[in-house]
């Protein structure tokens with residue numbers, strides 16, 4: 001099944017297409033923006049535009065190169081997504097294992113192009129970075145440009161507490177081979193290693209309009225959703241197609257517990273907070289990190305709210321009473337720290353108890 005079409009981001013697409021035509025596109029890009037707005041899909045679109053034999057403002061969609069990209073079969077398009085840590089002890093075998101795991105993910109995406117974020121424990125380990133190095137050192141198969149997409153780049157390395165992988169990535173990004181384009185994507189640029197961030201040109205993607213989300217759902221739900229269901233989901237989506245697709249599943253659960261936790265936090269330290277912390281028992285680390293991501297997203301939305309932007313997802317009202325976004329940004333930093341700690345060998349319950357108290361202090 002070909003990739004689902006890209007929805008929205010028209011202005012960004014125009015800017016990117018202009019840069020491609022003028023030959024001024026930076027070689028390292030960092031796409032940032034909320035979950036599920038199509039950051040990796042836009043990266044694939046850009047790859048398609050670059051490879052297309054008849055590209056104008058948009059890729060033509062019908063040439064050989066376009067077909068190869070849309071089928072995820074283009075030999076010069078390398079899409080790296082977080083995967084489970086390879087188990088082999090030997091570094092070379094680890095690289096092979098990472099290659100196999102990625103091939104498996106691509107096979108799934110060919111069958112089911114709509115996907116939810118990677119499991120909370122999946123990451124880009126040193127094996128992935130070595131694989132990337134290996135592929136980057138080869139020449140182009142089709143004789144033209146090469147495009148490397150690194151999805152969820154915030155999951156690159158630091159959890160391994162090995163500077164080796166980070167340094168290897170930096171070397172790649174510092175001197176991209178001629179004709180190579182690296183596109184990294186992330187929810188929040190502050191989560192990407194600062195040394196990587198400083199080498200990439202940032203491109204910020206906003207939430208989609210309700211019409212864009214509606215358009216997607218009308219055309220790409222299988223079996224087709226009823227108009228009532230579509231309207232319900234559009235209202236919940238807050239401009240994120242990914243959100244509409246995973247709502248009701250794990251991500252919906254993560255957002256609900258994040259909202260409950262924040263509602264208890266704003267009441268201050270006390271019984272409500274203790275109850276909220278006690279209720280959330282996390283057996284799977286993936287669930288816990290998904291909740292932390294939902295917490296970060298909700299706080300970010302509240303911060304936007306305090307700056308006068310419309311708030312498009314459920315945010316506990318008291319969070320919006322702040323006259324400036326400063327306390328919310330401090331809270332976001334605490335969540336970011338907890339997110340990093342969560343990747344290590346820390347008990348989620350203890351981590352959450354500490355985080356709850358810290359949030360109660362700043363909010």
Ligand SMILES: [Zn+2]
Nearest residue numbers: 052060063066
């Ligand atoms: Zn084409």
